[in-house]
Ligand SMILES: [Zn+2]
Ligand SMILES: [Zn+2]
Ligand SMILES: [Zn+2]
Ligand SMILES: [Zn+2]
Ligand SMILES: [Zn+2]
Ligand SMILES: [Zn+2]
C-alpha cells in the first residue's frame with residue numbers, strides 16, 4: 187500500500203504522547219553515528235549506507251528488519267550487526283528508524299504505558315497484534331499486565347491517524363468500526379481506515395492497508411502489482427493462478443499483465459507475512475525444538491495430500507500457524523501458548539496420546555513429511 191502522510195491533517199487531536207518516525211520510512215541523516223548500542227542486541231549495530239553497499243541479495247531473499255519484519259529495500263540505509271561470529275552470523279538488522287524507537291510510550295489504544303519488547307515470550311517470539319490481529323514476530327509495543335501487543339507497523343499507522351491510498355480519492359481515517367473491507371470483504375476486524383467523506387463507503391481493514399504495492403513471485407520475472415479492480419471477462423469467472431481457487435472480482439489481488447497472471451494476496455505473500463516460517467525454536471512443553479509451519483485444510487474433499495495432524499493438547503486437527511516437531515512427527519497449536527491454563531490436565535492427555543501416535547525413525551526422505559502408519563495422516567482413537 188502506498189501510504190502518504192496527509193499534510194492537511196491538523197495536529198490538535200494528537201493521538202500519541204511521543205512522536206517518532208514511522209517504522210517503514212527510513213532515511214539516514216548526516217548525523218547518524220557509525221556504531222550504536224541497541225538494547226535488543228548484544229553487539230553494536232553498524233550503519234550500512236544503502237547507496238554505497240551493492241547488495242548481492244536477490245529481492246526474494248532480501249534483508250528483513252528484525253524490528254518491524256518488513257523488508258529493507260535496496261539502496262536504503264540501515265543498521266546491522268557486523269560482528270564476525272565464529273558459529274553463525276547474527277543476521278540482525280534494523281531500519282534506521284526502527285532502531286530509534288522509544289523504549290516506552292503511551293498510546294490511547296491501550297490504557298497503560300507500553301514497553302518496546304524485542305521478542306515476545308511465546309514460541310518463536312510470535313505474538314498477536316492488537317490492531318491488525320495478525321500473528322507477528324519482531325519487536326512489539328507491549329503491556330505485560332494485559333497481554334497487549336502492537337507490531338511496529340501498526341504503531342506507526344495508528345500514530346498517523348490518516349492516510350492516502352491510491353485506490354481511493356479521499357483521505358482515509360483510523361476508525362474502530364469495520365463494516366466490510368473494500369479490499370478483501372472481511373467484516374470481523376476491530377479496526378480499519380475509512381473514508382472521511384460521509385457519502386463514501388470505502389473502508390480498509392488493517393492487513394489490507396499493509397499490503398505492499400509490489401511483490402515478487404519466484405516463477406515470474408516481473409514484479410506483481412497490487413491491483414484494485416478486475417478487468418471484466420466474458421465468462422465472468424476469476425481465478426487465482428496459485429491456488430486455482432475462485433477470486434472475487436471486487437477484491438484486490440496481485441497481477442502481472444505481461445504474463446496474464448493473477449493471484450490472491452494471501453497466496454503470494456503467505457497467510458502469515460509477518461512470521462518467518464520454518465526455523466528451530468524452543469518449546470516449553472516439548473523436549474525438541476520445533477519449526478513454525480502454516481497448515482491449510484485442502485479445498486478438495488478427502489484430499490490424500492492433506493497432511494493435517496491432531497494437536498496433542500486439544501485433539502483438534504492442527505490448521506493455521508502451528509509448531510511442528512519433525513522428530514516426533516507431531517504438530518501443536520500455537521494458540522495454546524496464549525491460553526495455557528489447565529496445563530496439568532493437558533499434559534496428562536498429551537502423554538496418553540503419545541501411546542497412540544506412532545513415532546517413526548526419521549527417514550532421509552527429502553519430503554518434509556513422514557507417513558503415519560494409517561496412510562498420509564495420523565489418526566487418533568476417538569475415546570482417549
Ligand atoms: Zn523496521
Ligand atoms: Zn550480533
Ligand atoms: Zn498489527
Ligand atoms: Zn495494560
Ligand atoms: Zn481487508
Ligand atoms: Zn471517499
Ligand SMILES: [Zn+2]
Nearest residue numbers: 426429450453
Ligand atoms: Zn489463491
Ligand SMILES: [Zn+2]
Nearest residue numbers: 474511513514
Ligand atoms: Zn519432538
